[in-house]
Amino acid sequence: MTVNPMYHQTNTRLEEEQVLIREAKKDPERFGPLYSKYYEQIFRYIYQRMDDQELAFDITSQVFIKAMKNLHKYEYRGVPFSSWLYRIAKSELYQAYRDRKARKTINVESMHLFEMIEEFEENDNSLNKKKLFQCLSLLKDADLQMIEMRYFEKRSYKEIGEILEISENNAKVRSFRALERLKKLFMK
């Protein structure tokens, strides 16, 4: 399975990013480059999980407002700055769900469904696609989150671990278990 290379950064890149963060901490005006760098990623993460485009843009802005406000609390722990932004995005997203502003949504591409059915060693037909589609909506939040990040967004286990603040191995185990549970539902 291919993974999204966007997240991965070299040590040099991470250090460059830290310089930007330090500058932004001193002067909020300098947050601009970080905002431009991560805006699209954060927006796509949010929009992936809801169907209201305008609200997704609003929530994205909220994420950056919070990030700027709490930048003094940010500590570098050897992971990209984006993992911290993702955590804020996740919290803002769940707040939107709780406030009934947004509805939980799963956006799936046919290609992803095909890959999953292939993993289940089943035939790729419209019936199975429909069935898998239904099974996804029956998954628990945590399992769905793992499936989305691993199979739809193509994130690496390392990245998933950093976003969810768990180890890479734990992310691997959890995503495997989530897939198993989806398979069980699918095979019923």
Add this chain to the structure above:
Amino acid sequence: MEKIKTILDREKLSSSYVNSKQDFKSVKESVNFLKKPLWKSPLFYGPVGLAGIALGVTIVNLDSVDEASINQFEEIKIAEHKSEVDLNNSVHLNQILNESKSKPEELAPSSKKETKVSPVINDKKTSFKKEISIVESNPQPRRIINAIDDDQYKSLTPVNTSKNMMPNIAGVFTGDIPFGKLCSDEGIVCNSSLKVVSFHLECDTGRDQYGATIKGNKIPLEICEDLNASNNFSTIFITQIRAEDISTGKIHTLSSMSLNPK
């Protein structure tokens, strides 16, 4: 359970469209708008905290000062009230005695009246009983002296330097005392930190009976002259001796004295 909406193959938004929605200016403005209110900043707590502590200390100090002055004031008031009660009762007793003198047939009932007022008149019950018997045997009215003399009060200075709380006249607390010393200028003294401001005196000179609250620390000259003239020296009871602490201004009640002038 909340139903999850599922969307298949939603149209993908282009990167240029997404990035066109970037608006860092409005984000900055929102951050400035949502900045911490002043009362949440640590800078606020420094001056406010100090001011609060200063206010607290001031209030506590004021309270303690008030309490001390109130206590002092109350003690003085109580002393004055007791003196007034004693004086009033003595005056009342005098009136009764005058009446009984003018109407001899009513002597017995008036004596009863005196007995009724007795608990109020005197704290020293034993000495009072003695007084009553004297009154009955001697129709002479008691002479009331209220030697309230401000100059005398102001001029008072304790002579004794010892730290004991026993009042004395020329070093005598109780028992025999030479007549000359009893009426000396020294008066009742205690120790260097206490100044006697008032006392109650009960005595019988043989001619008159005295029951008076006296301001100051000296036995009034009038009584001294009477005692000297009569040459009948019975025990003198000095009770309710109030002394003021020079340093704190607090009023203390000292032990009663009984003196036998010779």
